[in-house]
Amino acid sequence: MVAKLRIDNLCVFYGSFEALKGINLEVQENEILGIIGPANSGKTTFLKSINRMLDFTPNVRIEGKIYFDTLDAQKEIKRLALRRRIGMVYALPLPLPLSIFDNVAYGPRLHGTKKKKQLDEIVERCLKASYLWDEVKDRLKTPAFNLSGGQQQRLCISRTLAVEPEVILYDEPCSGLDPISTAKVEEAMRELKQKYTQILVTNNTKQAARVSDRTAFFLMGELIELDITAKMFTAPSDKRTDDYIAGRFG
């Protein structure tokens, strides 16, 4: 089976600081890959290098290769096209200052969907996929900022889905959410597995244990260990992984 994403010796430098030190890993189609690790271990940098959001950072240097469906993601795919195919959900819920409807319709409109009926259909489908539809269907025209934090985050997931990506990157998507909202977001992720490949960066190791199929442990810019989640959380092969999961550091 060909990997959806193959990361080949990825190094990222911010000036002279080496944020990622030679990462090698593969992400399979339709899996949820959890990435755990303490702050400053390069998790967010890793996500941003995949959808090329690092390109905006000044003084950044990227070495190594990222293959997306066997294509070189840095050379053979245009940046905007790549970001359409690899969506991202941020740590903080970041709705745009638009209505709920316009937030979800933002991506499709960018990419040329103009017909009202078509947009209606996309918005409904994407809001249902993130389990938000029932809560907002009567007030789609109201500002997205009026939603609660958890609702906003699910709106952001819907907005990402509306672009119809193949991969979704989550950067600590539940860090600002209460347990019930978190549960809803996680439920949405599990449901989305059928269609999407997902990478979940999380500070909450328990979340990785609950949601991800495989889990990677990053530390100081290095990939320490990557394994089936069940094995990772019961019998990790590296002592540092064991310490981190057990809460002995980080």
Place this chain on the structure above:
Amino acid sequence: MLNPRTIQKIVFALFGIATVVIIVPVAIVFLIILFNGLQALTPEFLFSMPRMGMRAGGIFPAIVGTLYLIIGTAVFSLPFGIFAAIYLTEYAADNWLKRLVEVAIVNLAGVPSIVYGLFGLGLFVIFLNMGASILAGSLTLAIMTLPVIITASREALNAVPRSFREVSYSLGASRWQTVRKVVLPNAVPGIMTGTILGLSRAAGETAPILFTVAAFYLPRLPQSISDQVMALPYHIYVLSTQVPNVSVKIQYGTILVLVLLVFIMNISAAYIRARFRKRKLW
């Protein structure tokens, strides 16, 4: 020794007095103008031509002239100012050229207005052969207003959170799509406020129009943009110093009209800002 609370009271009292003192000159100026000028404000004064060497009649051509100049200034300064601000904020790489442009803008803001007047005379009136005209005057005022508009627009653009741009990019938007759909709509109120304030300053300037457009006495309306016009600030100068035996009523009435015009512009700028601040949600 005074105890800390007494010292605090004294210091706060001083600060309070300093603050109130600011109101005093504004109030005196405004009240004197209002008191002396209000009775001059008749429809006849506002909408008729000056007569008898400006000692009687109205100031209609000066009002129209100033309005034309405001519009002309807006036409030339708005696109340049806003486009430049968008380019500098959203596109330009942080290199020596951008810094050079920034230094130029700061210095442009610091140039005395009489220098703009002479510059306009040299470039537009004489070299480009426009003659003293609405066109030359508007262009001169536009250059003077540019730094205000650019600076205000850049601040308004920078006030739109970076995260909005990031989200837009992550959904596959190009830079221009992001600017047009996310950044600009949220920066427009700030841009409008800064623009109106810049234009209201231009409306009251005398020196830049002195050699480029303002007519001493021209009791008819302009026919085209290559005509001279009378303008309120210059008319005030003329009435106060160049024409003997002008009644105080006419002098103050003219001043009141200009002050009210600028006042209305500033109030509308403040109103726009207040309205959109209430609507702002982040």
